[in-house]
Amino acid sequence: xxxxxxxxxxxxxxxxxxxxxxxxxxxxxxxxxxxxxxxxxxxxxxxxxxxxxxxxxxxxxxxxxxxxxxxxxxxxxxxxxxxxxxxxxxxxxxxxxxxxxxxxxxxxxxxxxxxxxxxxxxxxxxxxxxxxxxxxxxxxxxxxxxxxxxxxxxxxxxxxxxxxxx
Amino acid sequence: xxxxxxxxxxxxxxxxxxxxxxxxxxxxxxxxxxxxxxxxxxxxxxxxxxxxxxxxxxxxxxxxxxxxxxxxxxxxxxxxxxxxxxxxxxxxxxxxxxxxxxxxxxxxxxxxxxxxxxxxxxxxxxxxxxxxxxxxxxxxxxxxxxxxxxxxxxxxxxxxxxxxxxxxxxxxxxxxxxxxxxxxxxxxxxxxxxxxx
Ligand SMILES: Nc1nc2c(ncn2[C@@H]2O[C@H](COP(=O)(O)OP(=O)(O)OP(=O)(O)O)[C@@H](O)[C@H]2O)c(=O)[nH]1
Ligand SMILES: [Mg+2]
Numbered sequence: 001x002x003x004x005x006x007x008x009x010x011x012x013x014x015x016x017x018x019x020x021x022x023x024x025x026x027x028x029x030x031x032x033x034x035x036x037x038x039x040x041x042x043x044x045x046x047x048x049x050x051x052x053x054x055x056x057x058x059x060x061x062x063x064x065x066x067x068x069x070x071x072x073x074x075x076x077x078x079x080x081x082x083x084x085x086x087x088x089x090x091x092x093x094x095x096x097x098x099x100x101x102x103x104x105x106x107x108x109x110x111x112x113x114x115x116x117x118x119x120x121x122x123x124x125x126x127x128x129x130x131x132x133x134x135x136x137x138x139x140x141x142x143x144x145x146x147x148x149x150x151x152x153x154x155x156x157x158x159x160x161x162x163x164x165x166x
Numbered sequence: 167x168x169x170x171x172x173x174x175x176x177x178x179x180x181x182x183x184x185x186x187x188x189x190x191x192x193x194x195x196x197x198x199x200x201x202x203x204x205x206x207x208x209x210x211x212x213x214x215x216x217x218x219x220x221x222x223x224x225x226x227x228x229x230x231x232x233x234x235x236x237x238x239x240x241x242x243x244x245x246x247x248x249x250x251x252x253x254x255x256x257x258x259x260x261x262x263x264x265x266x267x268x269x270x271x272x273x274x275x276x277x278x279x280x281x282x283x284x285x286x287x288x289x290x291x292x293x294x295x296x297x298x299x300x301x302x303x304x305x306x307x308x309x310x311x312x313x314x315x316x317x318x319x320x321x322x323x324x325x326x327x328x329x330x331x332x333x334x335x336x337x338x339x340x341x342x343x344x345x346x347x348x349x350x351x352x353x354x355x356x357x358x359x360x361x362x363x
Contacts, residue, residue, distance in 0.1 A: 013173035038261030039225075039241065040178045054208045058225045058241070062213070065257040066222070155233070160351045163230040163238060164343060 007140075008042070012133045019125050020102075021045045027118035028110035030089065033103040034096075034126070035060050042100065056103070060093060064101055083112065094119055097127040176237045179353050180261055181346070184286050185268035186278035187219070187247035190307040193336040194268060195226050195244055198346065201339065206230055220246040223258050233354065240350065247282065256289045264301035264353040265290075266345055268336075269324055271306050271314035276323060283324055301352030303330045305345045310335045 016034065024032040024046045031046035033053065039061030044053050063082065071078050082093040092104040092115050102123065104115050170177050183191040192212065199210040208227035215221050224244040232238060245255040259265075267286065269279045287297050306320050321331055330348045334341030 008171040008173055010173040013171065036261075038180055040180075052209055054227045055211055055225070058211065058227070062222060062225075062257070065260060066254075069253055069257060155351070155354045155357075157351070159233050160347055160354070163233060163350070164347055 007137050008133065009136065012129050012136075013043070015129050016043050016126065017045065019122055019129065023104070023118055023122040026121075027104060027106065027115045029104045029106040029115065031103075031105040033057070033060075033105070035101045035103065037061055037064065037099055037101060046105075060101055060103055064093065064095070081116075092116070092119065094123065096123045097130045100126070100130060102126065170236075174237075175235060176239065177233075177357075178239045178241060179263040179350075180241045180243065181264045181266065181349055181353070182258055182262045183242065183244040183266045183268055184255075184282065185247055185307075186270060186275060186282040187249070189247060189268045189270035189275070189279075189282075190334075190336040191244040191247065191268050192218075192220055192224050194266075194305075194307075194334075194342050194345070195224050195242055197336055197339045197342045198228070198242065199226055201343075202228060219248060220244055221251070222246065222254050238354075240346075242346075249281075252285070252289070255285070256292055259289055259293050259295070262290075262293070262295065262300070263356075264303075264349040265297075266303055266305055266349050267324070268305045268307050268334075269320055271308045271317075271320060272311055273313050273315050276315060276320070279320070279324055283326065287326075297326055301349055301356055302327070303332065303345060303348045303352065305332045305334050305341065307334045307336050307341075309333045309340070310338070 020032040020034060020043055023029070029046065031044065031048055031051065033044045033056065034042040035057040036042055039058040041053055041057040067079050067082060078095065080095055084091040089105055089107050090112070092106070092112070094102050096102050102119060104119060106115055183194055185191055195210060199207060206229050211225040212220070213222035223246070226242040228240045228242065230238055230240065243258050245258045265286065267283060290297050290300065304324060306317055308314065317333055325331065332341045332345040332348060334345060336342055
């Protein structure tokens with residue numbers, strides 16, 4: 001209960017950033033974006049200066065959750081890819097390693113075919129990285145004897161109050 | 167599902183406002199949004215019907231500051247309270263770290279409150295959580311209305327454990343931040359507990 005489900009370490013975080021920045025170049029995309037299934041942004045790369053990435057993360061996760069619900073209703077395990085086509089920009093959404101959502105935003109400089117191809121390759125690499133992260137978390141748990149080392153030793157009322165003081 | 171990023175020293179927590187239709191969940195979020203410093207908040211997203219009933223969820227990201235050197239973000243969600251949106255409610259509970267149950271204090275809404283708490287227990291279970299062990303607070307909202315039940319009586323009907331209880335008038339902001347702080351404290355101290363699940 002006390003242990004978080006995803007813990008991101010420096011080494012894997014850098015690998016992930018590398019993979020998505022390479023994907024952006026290879027797929028000729030505007031933005032590549034990684035979100036966990038609960039809507040927390042993991043990493044983003046590309047033309048994100050004018051993009052509300054937090055909202056994008058939350059809506060993407062909501063979209064995927066609703067689509068998963070639809071899939072189960074009709075007896076499918078999941079729809080592995082979602083694609084939304086716009087007049088200018090398109091969004092390609094896919095699930096990596098059953099737990100993270102990979103979002104690619106692209107325009108006419110790229111194509112659905114190219115994006116699909118590159119996403120496939122990057123997904124494999126991301127899957128491996130997330131596998132390593134999960135293994136690490138498990139290992140730490142085992143070493144600490146079920147204990148997860150939390151940075152929040154003793155949280156005090158003052159800690160909370162200072163968070164909420166403007 | 168708390169998300170800790172040691173690389174960027176961030177921690178993200180998901181808080182869900184639960185409760186029957188029209189109890190004031192969206193109003194809580196709106197008040198928080200209105201009163202929070204622009205630098206500390208993102209957009210308030212409301213997926214609502216044309217009559218302002220929540221259809222899928224409201225979402226408000228808050229970045230309040232640092233605790234122990236970690237940038238702490240709260241992602242606040244409301245569920246749609248109307249009974250027939252149950253499938254959506256279940257989805258929103260995915261990965262939740264803390265729940266605020268907003269009760270409607272009006273006497274005639276007591277059955278709806280009770281039904282909604284029971285629904286929360288069931289839906290939490292379907293996502294693998296137990297109300298008894300998850301950070302949880304109870305808000306008694308609409309204390310300004312004339313036909314409200316006494317706070318003690320509502321607590322007796324709805325309390326499931328030793329959860330903190332807050333009285334509130336959401337549109338005026340009474341009790342709104344107190345409730346949020348209450349659950350934030352529980353969520354962060356949950357992280358301090360080592361070990362056993
Ligand atoms: N008098 C009074 N009215 C309130 C209070 N809190 C909320 N309301 C009103 O109750 C109505 C419903 O509030 P919402 O916040 O939309 O309710 P909700 O829980 O989000 O409802 P759903 O989205 O359908 O689940 C609005 O008109 C609010 O202004 C309160 O404390 N006192
Ligand atoms: Mg609402």
